[in-house]
Amino acid sequence: MDKKWVSGAGVVVLFILLSYLFIGFAHHSARMGNIVKELSGQPSQDKPGYHIVLIEQERYHPYWEMVEKGAAEAAAKYGIEIEFTGPVRNNMEEQISLLEKAIAAQADAIIVQGLNDEKFTPVIDKAVNRGIPVITIDTDAPASRRLAYVGTDNVAAGEALGRMVVKTTGGKGKIGVIIGSELAKNQLQRLDGLKNIVKDYSGMEIVDVRSSNISHMEAIQQAADMLRYHPEIDVMVGTSSTDALGVLQASRSLKRGPLTIIGFDNQAETLDAISRGAITATVAQQPYLMGNMAVRLLYDYFNGAELQPRYYTGVKVLDKINVQEGESL
Numbered sequence: 001m002d003k004k005w006v007s008g009a010g011v012v013v014l015f016i017l018l019s020y021l022f023i024g025f026a027h028h029s030a031r032m033g034n035i036v037k038e039l040s041g042q043p044s045q046d047k048p049g050y051h052i053v054l055i056e057q058e059r060y061h062p063y064w065e066m067v068e069k070g071a072a073e074a075a076a077k078y079g080i081e082i083e084f085t086g087p088v089r090n091n092m093e094e095q096i097s098l099l100e101k102a103i104a105a106q107a108d109a110i111i112v113q114g115l116n117d118e119k120f121t122p123v124i125d126k127a128v129n130r131g132i133p134v135i136t137i138d139t140d141a142p143a144s145r146r147l148a149y150v151g152t153d154n155v156a157a158g159e160a161l162g163r164m165v166v167k168t169t170g171g172k173g174k175i176g177v178i179i180g181s182e183l184a185k186n187q188l189q190r191l192d193g194l195k196n197i198v199k200d201y202s203g204m205e206i207v208d209v210r211s212s213n214i215s216h217m218e219a220i221q222q223a224a225d226m227l228r229y230h231p232e233i234d235v236m237v238g239t240s241s242t243d244a245l246g247v248l249q250a251s252r253s254l255k256r257g258p259l260t261i262i263g264f265d266n267q268a269e270t271l272d273a274i275s276r277g278a279i280t281a282t283v284a285q286q287p288y289l290m291g292n293m294a295v296r297l298l299y300d301y302f303n304g305a306e307l308q309p310r311y312y313t314g315v316k317v318l319d320k321i322n323v324q325e326g327e328s329l
Helices: 002-039 064-078 092-105 117-129 154-169 185-198 215-228 241-251 268-276 287-300 323-328
Strands: 053-055 081-085 109-112 132-136 149-153 173-179 204-211 235-238 262-264 281-284 310-312 316-318
Touching: 002 262, 053 064, 053 092, 053 132, 053 287, 064 204, 064 287, 092 109, 092 117, 092 316, 109 117, 109 287, 132 323, 149 287, 154 173, 154 185, 154 235, 154 262, 173 185, 173 215, 173 241, 173 268, 185 204, 185 235, 204 215, 204 310, 235 241, 241 262, 241 268, 268 281, 268 323, 316 323
Parallel strands: 053 081, 053 109, 109 132, 132 149, 149 310, 173 204, 173 235, 235 262, 262 281
Antiparallel strands: 281 316
């Protein structure tokens, strides 16, 4: 009986030993496999699958489609699940509602604009207080507890608009401005940057500022009303992607004479108009880089990296000479 017990115990011990060795071997093999994948640029399988929500200002808008493209490619590279959402038409309250939903759904991270400090900062802080890191994109919310900002230095971008106005007019002209929104901080910052340059030239004056609400049709209407009311305007500046094209269409319908038009962003129609000489220039952002960098920074953060407060993606002034460069931004 004792011999049988000893023999049985020996089998059990041997089984446990072999199982331990097998598990160790399997773990080592999986670890080696993950290392090989990481070296080849693929995500490691033993890392958790993170779920990120990116809230856009307006779904299916060409600008935000480029942000999506950059974010999606980074997410695929790092094995991150990314969800894109946003209002079909520019609506700040709906953006706030979608931000609240992402918090309630306990997303692993959120990427969102900080369009208005009063409205966005408390909700961003709510997310962070619940352990959800937030990266602001395109427009910052510096007073919030956001992890980092990725996007344009909007005051500097407005100054680039101003310098282009000076270059094309010799520092003289009556200026009309169409901004994307009177409530969006990025639009107001671009307007401030433009004013910073204009104020240094006595021959230049901003005579009117109106909002398009990020709408092509509204940009046409506001530009037409402005040009009727201020026939002295000879320069029109747009601070969002639909504005310059709206100004162009309005000026044609009114059969306005020579008018310098300077826009923002690199929509295909804007680049084509610059090639034809209908629009003088545009200040182009880098939406693909914004989306890509925001996801990449979150991946780094998930893996223990400490991020800087701001990552400016830069702008590029495009005119007839270098307009083709806008297609790759």
